[in-house]
Amino acid sequence: MADGPVAELLLRRLEASDGGLDSAELAAELGMEHQAVVGAVKSLQALGEIIEAELRSTKRWELTAEGEEIAREGSHEARVFRSIPLEGLAQSELMRLPSGKVGFSKAMSNKWIRVDKSAADGPRVFRVVDSMEDEVQRRLQLAQGGQAEKLGEKERSELRKRKLLAEVGSWRDRPFKPYNFLAHGVLPDSGHLHPLLKVRSQFRQIFLEMGFTEMPTDNFIESSFWNFDALFQPQQHPARDQHDTFFLRDPAEALQLPMDYVQRVKRTHSQGGYGSQGYKYTWKLDEARKNLLRTHTTSASARALYRLAQKKPFTPVKYFSIDRVFRNETLDATHLAEFHQIEGVVADHGLTLGHLMGVLREFFTKLGITQLRFKPAYNPYTEPSMEVFSYHQGLKKWVEVGNSGVFRPEMLLPMGLPENVSVIAWGLSLERPTMIKYGINNIRDLVGHKVNLQMVYDSPLCRLDAEPRPPPTQEAA
Amino acid sequence: MPTVSVKRDLLFQALGRTYTDEEFDELCFEFGLELDEITSEKEIISKEQGTVKAAGASDVVLYKIDVPANRYDLLCLEGLVRGLQVFKERKRALVAIGTHDLDTLSGPFTYTAKRPSDIKFKPLNKTKEYTACELMNIYKTDNHLKHYLHIIENKPLYPVIYDSNGVILSMPPIINGDHSRITVNTRNIFIECTGTDFTKAKIVLDIIVTMFSEYCENQFTVEAAEVVFPNGKSSTFPELAYRKEMVRADLINKKVGIRETPENLAKLLTRMYLKSEVIGDGNQIEIEIPPTRADIIHACDIVEDAAIAYGYNNIQMTLPKTYTIANQFPLNKLTELLRYDMAAAGFTEVLTFALCSQEDIADKLGLDISATKAVHISNPKTAEFQVARTTLLPGLLKTIAANRKMPLPLKLFEISDIVIKDSDTDVGAKNYRHLCAVYYNKNPGFEIIHGLLDRIMQLLDVPPGEDKGGYVIKASEGPAFFPGRCAEIFARGQSVGKLGVLHPDVITKFELTMPCSSLEINIGPFL
Secondary structure: OOOOHHHHHHHHHHHHOOOOOOHHHHHHHHOOOHHHHHHHHHHHHHHOOOOOOOOOOOEEEEEOHHHHHHHHHOOHHHHHHHOOOOOOEEHHHHHHOOOHHHHHHHHHHOOOEEEEOOOOOOOEEEEOOOOOOOHHHHHHHHHHOOOHHHOOHHHHHHHHHOOOEEEEEOOOOOOOOOOOOOOOOOOOOOOEOOHHHHHHHHHHHHHHHOOOEEOOOOOOEEEHHHHOHHHOOOOOOHHHOOOOOOEEEEOOEOOOOOHHHHHHHHHHHHOOEOOEOOOOOOOOHHHHHEEEEOOOOHHHHHHHHHHHHHOOOOOOEEEEEEEEEEOOOOOEOOEOOEEEEEEEEEEEEOOOHHHHHHHHHHHHHOOOOOOEEEEEOOEOOEEEEEEEEEEEOOOOEEEEEEEEEEEOHHHHHHHOOOOOEEEEEEEEEOHHHHHHHOOOOOHHHOOOOOOOHHHHHHOOOOOOOOOOOOOOOOOOO | OOEEEEEHHHHHHHHOOOOOHHHHHHHHHHHOOEEEEEEEHHHHHHHHHOHHHHOOOOOOEEEEEEOOOOOHHHOOOOOOOOOOEOOOHHHOOOEEEEEEEHHHOOOOOEEEEEOHHHOEEOEOOOOOOEEHHHHHHHHHHOOOHHHOHHHOOOOOOEEEEEOOOOOEEEEOOOEEEOOOOOOOOOOOEEEEEEEOOHHHHHHHHHHHHHHHHOOOOOOOOOOOEEEEOOOOOEEEEOOOOOEEEEEEHHHHHHHHOOOOOHHHHHHHHHHOOOEEEEEOOOOEEEEEEOOOOOOOOOHHHHHHHHHHHHOHHHOOOOOOOOOOOOOOOHHHHHHHHHHHHHHHOOOEEOOOOOEEOHHHHOHHHOOOHHHHOOOEEOOOOOHHHOEEOOOOHHHHHHHHHOOOOOOOOEEEEEEEEEEEEOOOOOOOEEEEEEEEEEEEOOOOOHHHHHHHHHHHHHHOOOOEOOOOOOEEEEEOOOOOEEEEEEEEEEEOOEEEEEEEEEOHHHHHHOOOOOOEEEEEEEOHHHO
16 A cells, blocks of 8 residues: 555655645545545555654534525524514514524524513514624524634534534544454453363362361372371272372381371271271281372371361361372373362261262252262272262263262271261362363363463353253254 | 173073163162173174184173172172183282192192292193293283283292192192193082282182082082191181171161161161071171171171162162351462462463472472472382472473463463472471462563562562561572572561572473563462
């Protein structure tokens, strides 16, 4: 554009002129659209240091229909004046004249006429002056001639109030490009929260709404004692070997353990007690001291229950936690070495399996899951144990949504909890419902540094109980 | 979870009726099993070795059933003919079983250990003799056996069982000898069981023997064997000890949340192979626990069986009356509040790994690993799991590196835990909650990161100025930072972190190409 014909013409004219050019005038002179000139100006401006342009808004004034009539015939008040003979005119008659009503009060305030109210046959109107200047008409005629700017601001404003003169802004007759409402707007400059952590916030909310208190879990490093032995998981259990658990080189061993409690745990494992046969093997303290990266947050639950057991008398509690755990497993599309575990615990007198199912029903209802089924399962530290299944509408089958159970007496009694106190618990992973919610198939796309930031930017609010978005309809191949 | 292969028709014969696949799947669900696969020998061979090898293999329908780790008794009905390992969970073998044609052998048998080069025999499915060393090599490529080799491979002596004529029955836990293999003509079976856990070995033997004895001419009879130990003591195996337990009916009802009569409960338990009857005052149930149920060690195990027989999905769901007021963990509460306002400040949250390589937290930041007080993992499989992070910065920089094509500037943050060794804690290490933010752009943007710090302090209600518990930043240096463009942050009287422009070496080592400034603080002091 800057090298187009319009721009060239403009530059030549500019060179020849003195004191600049008006774009509107130039457009009229060249016989082209004002927009074309504006375009040339803008593109020349973009090159920098060639021209200077100043934006001025001009107002144009036009007569209204009434204004045009007055310019032709004279103002109403002037016509009123002219229609009054020497001997005056009855007001009633005057009012019947075309301009009468409108012009009368104006003529009065101009002091061109007066009313004699005491006249014999009703109020009578007389001229006061011999002649008058029809200023209004004169001004309107000026404006008609395109010289409205010669009038004062006040005069123009008055004429506009009387609806004789109208301001014609230059936008009124400009064509505008239609908006493309199908295009997107400009996204606001914002920060974003990570989708997995949005889901975590929702789960925290759910637990808090159900009266559960958050347990401290700020320790990734745990001893085998709290991670396994205190939970009545035997030392030869396969989960305790290098293939599933990350053991530590440094610090390799836990420095402090509550020794009297440790003794009770040792006895329960190796000889039994508290109504149990035990596992009948040789329990080793060295094995219990081995440090590891915790494989579940149930170790934190064990610590919390132990602390609870030291407080007498016993008070019922509801605890929860959501935090990171570590497994040395085979990695694949849905498994990483680190993930987040959600855990809920209720400790009270006389809790039953029916209570566990009831709590699970309330919990999952808050996730929008109402159809639940329970399947017998096995955990080293709960008995009975249940896997929780819900019906997935999309996959048309029952899928596992969590694991649960009643903690074994061999775990609770050595802690010092009263005998008729039952502790029910359940857990699930945070990643799985998140991947389902946000339609992510590979866990590495969600967790870790290889995440696609665009996904984080675009992810919607986490509303766990909202209806899932229907999948996009297939397009014809 | 171990998987057992069972011939479907034999199974149905034992159960006394036939099931459709769906019915059987449902039955498994109710009892805590999972029907993993319906297949046949032909299909299995076809999958592993191709259809040519599979031609001629059996079409008989096999059920592959997943069994919970503690239910050893559910483990075999027919699948153990080749007499090898039982526990397939995670390739660990605690117990090995050998089954042999007794008529091909002559007792007494000796279980001993010999040098691998001194062991020579013809193993199952082979046509000539090999020494143990040769076998170890041969089986390295065998898909089934290669996982068990490590159990004895590096030992100076290998276990071996001989009969009185020097015939090798087996080299546990790897392979049996061909001499005593079971054939269709076998009339008498010798079962031997070896392992690393004596109690488990006894249990498994009891179970195997019980299972096989069902097919004996005199059903459920077994000839016991005397085992003489190195110390001269002798015992008779299998032990097959039954024991009796007493459980109160109201205990079962209370724990499950049902209201069954003692008689009904006894019936339910009997259905689970725990023969029970009501005795005494009408509230006690006496239960006979067979040797095959070694998983029953406490009344709660009996409670579970009763609940399973009742049907979990038949139990009424009720809510506990536990009244509690919930509390948030203060550190997490503060973290949640800060996260939202960090996003409001225009930064995007990331979630990075807590485990990383030593390089990530040391070399790449210009530090020596010993100076980091990091926690080290033993035998990591890859460099990605060498240490637990002591700073959030590497994770953020790696995220930028993986998102190079995104429009600039990149403004990222994370509020999460790092781990530092600490001998004052019971385990020897401690988590700290850090907040870390980075700004990555064509210009380093120190003023932006500094502005973010000011905003964070504003949110935490920490005024500027060293006194009155306020905050101040003071010029500092660090190997990760550009000289002269680093400051330490002091708040409420202590150092809480650093901010600055990252050193070009750090930028390069993390495979980045633009300047970057960062801020990392410990939010613990602000609780």
